Amino acid sequence: MNFYTFAKNVVKIGLSPVYRIKASGKEHFPKEGGVLICANHINNLDPLAVGTTSPRDIHFMAKEELFRAPVLKGIMPKINAFPVKRGLSDREALRKGLAILKDDRVLGLFPEGTRSKNGELGEGLSGAGFFALRSQAHIVPCAVIGPYSFLGKVKVVYGKPIDFQPYRDQKVSADVATKVIMAEIQKLISENK
Structure with a gap:
């Protein structure tokens, strides 16, 4: 058992008594090929909720500050997370994300870039659209x-x-592509409230 699977099981056991996390629609999740999963962000626990319910291992893009925290800096890379500089065009993070998708793995994003303060879906950043347009990944x-x-x-x-x-063929902008993704979220x- 690798560290990712071990951590996923520990988190499931730890969260179960406190929050009843239920997943639906897992049958829609592609079993193979690159997948870009884009979710709304309402709580710091969202990566854990999505990560533990996903049928496949997820590589999350996470704010770089987490990689400087004493306990987290050693754990983050082991749970497939990689840093992104928020508020900047982080070319290294973009390259890493594209490599994950091209390698037929799963990239997890919270396109809003930060947690929603009121629980409502905020505006998405263009990074989600960039990855959707620049890869052949399934967009979930x-x-x-x-x-x-x-x-x-x-x-x-x-x-x-x-x-x-169709959006790739039309060569739409990353902003337009992100709006399409946010509308689906x-x-x-x-439909599920």
Whole structure:
């Protein structure tokens, strides 16, 4: 058992008594090929909720500050996370994300770039659109629906992959591509609240 699987099991066991995390739509998740999973961000626990319910291992892009925290800096790389400088065009993080997708692995993003302050879906950053357009990955929208309250129920809903080829063919901008992804996330939230 690798560290990622071990950590996933520990987190599942740890979260289960506190939050009832239920996933649906896992049948939509592609079994092979590169996958870009884009989810809304309502709580610091979202990566754990998505990571433990995903049928495949996820490589999360995470804010670089986490890689400087004493306990986390040793763990983050072992759980397939890699740093991104927020608010900047981080070319190294973009290259790393594309390499993950081209290597038929799963890249996890929270396109809003930060947690929502009011629980509503915010505006997505263009990075999600960049990855969707510059790769041939399956684009899977995901909705995390809370709230994270003691013994409360948290839903993680995986949507059907978005057919992105028409947008690639039209050479739409990364901003437009991100808006398409965010609209699908919003649809999942609205249908599953």
